[in-house]
Amino acid sequence: MTKKMIKLAFCLSLMMVGPAAFAQEATEEAAPKVQQTTLWQMIQQGGWAMIPLGLMSTGMxxxxxxxxxxTREKVLLRPDMMPEFIMLMKDKKVLEAHALCKENETLFTYVFAAGLERCSTKGDINFSKVKEAIDEASTEEVTSYMKPIDYLSIIGATSPMLGLLGTVSGMIKAFQTIGAQGMGKPEALAGNIGEALVTTATGLIIAIPAMLFYYYFRNNFIKSCATLGRNIGALLDTLESGELPLGFEDKGE
Incomplete structure (x- = not known):
């Protein structure tokens, strides 16, 4: 009697669980699978605005x-050459220092060479004219080096506006679709809404690193310019006094 009851209970459990399992499998098969969008599809979905945004990302x-x-400090200032320049200034070897500047052209050597060109070969040095030439050359070089840095600022400010323009374009197309087909087909609006969202996100993705690197490079370059003025001032003092500055070996290292 007990065995019959166990068999009966087992059969009833199969009758209850079986249909539920089959129904779950049927539901999973009937449910639509979420389609994964690739990066290239997102770019295509962004529309025309992705072309200038792509150019801006390449430029960034x-x-x-x-x-x-x-803008590396060792490239701009050449601190490894400072001991050699100080010894030349101590010995009043202006021509040799000018030739050394021409052989190693960078921000520091260009500005310093401009000042040395105002020195007389006879030994008479008008330091006011030398400093004036250095100021003129430094302004010219700083402007030249800041241009590529400023381009990052332009990209960072322009790319969100381009993304916003793409957003407006996508929303205009979405409203045109609503006016023509109504709200009965939401899938018809997916492409237009996708264009609006993708362009906005792309513009911000470009703008954020562009602005971060702009401030990073600008601050580092300002610091390098301040060090440039200090180094050239030390060289001119050595040229004028003929004495070595205190601890110049540490600066050269």
Whole structure:
């Protein structure tokens, strides 16, 4: 009697669980799978605005790499050459220092060479004219070096506006679709709304790193310019006094 009751209970459990399992499988098969959107599909969905945004992203990467290489302090100031320049200034070897500047052209050597060009070969040095020439050359060079840095600021300010323009374009198309087909087909609005959202996100993705790197390069370059003025001032003092500055070996290292 007990065995019959166990068999009966087992059969009833199969009758209850079986249909539920089959119903769950049928529901899973009937449910539509969420389609994964690739990066290229998102770019295509963004529409015409993705073309200028793509150019801006390429320009951003280019200027980040260029400024990262060109605005390094060891490239701009050549601190490794400071001991040699100080010894030349101590010995009043202006021509040799000018030739050394021409052989190693960078921000520091260009500005310093401009001041040395105002020195007389006879030994008479008008330091007011030398400093005037250095100020003129430094202004010229600072402007030249700041241009690639400022381009990052332009990209950071312009890309969100382009993204917003793409957003407005997508929303206009969405309202045109609503006016023509009504609200009965939401899938018809998906492309227009996707265009609006993708362009906004792309503009911000470009603008945020562009502005971060702009402030980073600008602040580093301002610091390098301040160090440039201090180094050239030390060289001119050595040229005028003929004495070595205190601790110049540490500066050269």
């Amino acid at each position: 990467v280019y200027f980040i790499v260029q400024n990262g290489l060109a």
